[in-house]
Amino acid sequence: MAPSAVSTRDHDLPNGMRDTSTAIPRHPLGVKPSGNAYTSTVNLKDHAGAFAVLPDELLISFLEYLHVPELLRLGTACKALYAFTSAEELWRAAFLELHPEQFEWRGNWRWTCLGLPPERRTRIDCRGLFSDALYRPFFCAYTPLNQYAADIPTENRIARLDDLTSEEFHDQWINKPFILTKPVTEWPVYRDWTVEALLRDHAETKFRAEAVDWPLRTYFSYLENSHEESPLYLFDRGFAEKMQVKIGRASEDAIYWPPDCFGEDLFSVLGEQRPDSKWLIIGPARSGSTFHKDPNGTSAWNAVLTGSKYWIMFPSSPTLPPPPGVILSADQSEITSPLSIAEYLLSFHEIARSTPGCREGICNAGEVLHVPSGWFHLVLNLDASIAITQNFVPQKKLPDVLAFLKDSPDQVSGFTDDVEDPYGLFVERLREQYPSLLEEAFKVMERRGKEHKSKWEQLVKKPDEGDQEAGGFSFGFGGDEDEDE
Secondary structure, three states, rough: OOOEEEEOOOHHHHOOOOOOOEEEEEEOOOOOOOOHHHHOOOOHHHOOOHHHHHOHHHHHHOOOOOOOHHHHOOOOOOHHHHHOOOHHHHHHHHHHHHHOOOOOOOOOOHHHHHHOOHHHHOOOOOOOOOOOOHHHHHHHHOOOOOOHHOOHHHHEEOEEEEOOOHHHHHHHHHHEEEEEEOOOHHHHHHOOOOOOHHHHHOOOOEEOOOOOEHHHHHHHHHHHHOOOOOOEEEOOOOOHHHHHEEEEOOOOOOOOOOHHHHHHOOHHHHHHHOOEEEOEEOOOOOOOEEEEHHHHHEEEEEEEOOOOEEEEEOOOOOOOOOOOOOOEEEOOOOOOOOOHHHHHHHHHHHHHHHOOEEEEEEEEEEOOEEEOOOOOEEEEHHHOOOEEEEEEEOOOHHHHHHHHHHOOOHOOOOOOOOOOHHHHHHHHHHHHHOOHHHHHHHHHHHHHHHHOOOHHHEEOOOOOOOOOOOOOOOOOOOOOOOOOO
């Protein structure tokens, strides 16, 4: 039975989150946010013995080290510890550790991990326990998110186009996000890949869903009967081989092909040694991906077959800050953002929407969204969705990809282990098949290198070879007319 709905007030909300809904279900164990403790004469955590002195977050971190029997035993000690040991994040981790081959999804991670049928499930009343750490995931799981996709400001809207020629794409749109509104409808996959058809033909086929490989029937059971803050997202790079389907216009029985406007994907010169490039994506409403950039400096397109997706995007450059709430490492190799989409939208959406450069849009079934190289993007499924995405290297982005492979080898991903030098391999294959494109890309890279010299490098001047007094070093400040340039 679903928890009953109750009105929310400021003291009912976890710290840092604003009230965005008129009704949130009551927590199934009766837990409330920490702020409510100030008006209560009872706090169940006071009866948790030595654990009572631990901050809630630290207590949960400690519980992550326990195995299933230990969690169950500790949960019998008192109501507070029952609530803490019932946290879904602990049971999700426990399930992944056990990694059972045969199981039935039973509605949440604890029930599934323990194999509990409905008649054996109990929930102890834990009213009098106040914890943001326990309440926040529940609040995020039940806060309506589709409202954040509404009323997109005119200046933020991602352009919607019927179609583009390859020339228009490369000349006008290669650095901009846009939505193509028609191309997917002619794909056989758009007509044929219903849930029923996929279950009929591939129910026992295992697909990758984050850290697990589940039969498709199991994942669809999860999709239809789960409600958590960060739903498990099916994101499989080997779907074409698993499903024995063909891709590309060269195959008469292909199920789909990239929109023509994007032109040739230059990573195709690598053949079987190319990095991962295409994925099947399936997820329930509220699933998606937090802010990230696509790998290896590539561009991408994302085609929605069923459902709809909300996108919020920001350009990236050394002179621009990351999206609000997102932290980049010094070398931009690591992106840190709130752990869930709901948490980000609750905390940062308002300021993100008003930040210069923000772009937003909804990509519906039958439409394709273009993700320019280097753009940050967060994606939210507004309802259950099936989609296909591919990364590619258009001609005008070749310098960016070459620079990434050369300058950031520790960040390169998706290549098989036998490719020891992705940059060298790519250059070698391009020189064989597209020598003129490669030389032009090198020229662009060289020009950019000069343009991005630091101010210090511009100020330092090289001495004449015959200038003995210079001692191999000299510098000027641009105002000395008698200095040699």
